[in-house]
Amino acid sequence: MKVFVDGQYGTTGLKIHERLKQRNDVELLSISEEHKKDPELRIQVMNEADIVFLCLPDQAAREALTLITNPDTRVIDSSTAFRTDDAWTYGLPELSPLQREEIAGAARVSVPGCHATAFVLAIHPLVQRGILPQDYPVCCHSLTGYSGGGKALIEQYETGSVSDKKDSLTSPRHYSLNLDHKHLPEMKKFTELEFQPVFLPAVCHFYNGMVVTVPLVTRLLNQQPGLQDIHAALTDYYKNEAFVRVIPLDASKGISQSDLDPTLCNGTNDAEIFVLGNDDQVIVACRLDNLGKGSSGAVIQCMNIMLGLDEGLGLIL
Known part of the structure; x- marks a missing residue:
């Protein structure tokens, strides 16, 4: 072919x-x-x-x-x-x-899109299983490598003088501050949400990799599910998938700062989903390589x- x-x-x-x-x-x-x-x-x-x-x-x-x-x-x-x-x-x-x-x-x-892939993988099953109401006021945050910005941003990071920019390139930088990111229409459509999420991404000083996080307040969800219920729904939804892995709940409970490193799926086509928090407040996080999956x-x-x-x-x- x-x-x-x-x-x-x-x-x-x-x-x-x-x-x-x-x-x-x-x-x-x-x-x-x-x-x-x-x-x-x-x-x-x-x-x-x-x-x-x-x-x-x-x-x-x-x-x-x-x-x-x-x-x-x-x-x-x-x-x-x-x-x-x-x-x-x-x-x-x-x-x-x-x-x-x-x-x-x-x-x-x-x-x-890369942000949309992670967001849809994290949220779509919860809507399909009736856990997340379609009118839920979803918020989403993303940390991503600078390669997602294309040649211009790559050149800025790799050739720009950090000293001249007062460390602006070494610190995470939020963008799409008008809440109009170009991935929003597909994020809404393919999760079947009634409203676009409030989405705030941040570009960071590493080449590729990303983590998208979505916080959920369980008392506002259907049937007020606990941490295990949300984890079980995601695990069952992706049980036959080669490239999507839901991290076991026991491993997630002992997670450290370094374990959610945005770059740990780099070089692969994998997406890893974490369910973190407690029965009252849950974070669903999805990690992938923005140049891979x-x-x-x-x-x-x-x-x-x-x-x-x-x-x-x-x-x-």
Whole structure:
């Protein structure tokens, strides 16, 4: 099968190339850097491919889609452009028992954002099991590596003078302070919440990795569940998943500061869910690699499903 990465020199595109070049079951089409602005060659390669990965900004992704005229070319997009579009399939196989089937037969798959992936994995099962009311006033916080900001932010962190910025690059920095983060629409849609969560992310001085935390007050939940009830619901929901692991409650009770290190899933396609706190107040936390399960790993996982291959091919180290 022939695959092509449009936007192969961006952060996500480079990671996809890195993963695919180790495999001999797909033919990785490419355009040399000197010809990357040749529009005719780009169109030719895109329509020759069985699967095209769009690793582009939103508007560029929309424009690129118009260039694909081959009805047999399937598309996996990593931008925000199509994530809430009903004509596209949301590329989170663990969302529901039927999601893999939808991805397998889809011509157009939109891979979730990194924050959204962690949030949906943490919250969606609780809504589905009737524990979390759909009108619950959900709050969410995220600590993430600077690679999620793309080339400009990476350059700022890796070449900027910390002394000139009075340590601003070494401290966590909150952003999207107007509470308008671009992942919010999909976070609402794919958890089936009635309202968008109050979401405040913070970028930190490490390259990749993230932890998303959601605090819950159990007296406001349906049937006032305890810590064990919430943990049991999540454990049961993901019991057959290879890439989502709910940390045992005994291990969570003895957790230390270092155990929730945002970087401990780096280099994998894993997502780890923690249930912390007590019967009155619970924190559901999800850790993943924003460049793994949060982007390139999810892309490869969806590609494997669409091609009828082992889902973990090229993902399990």
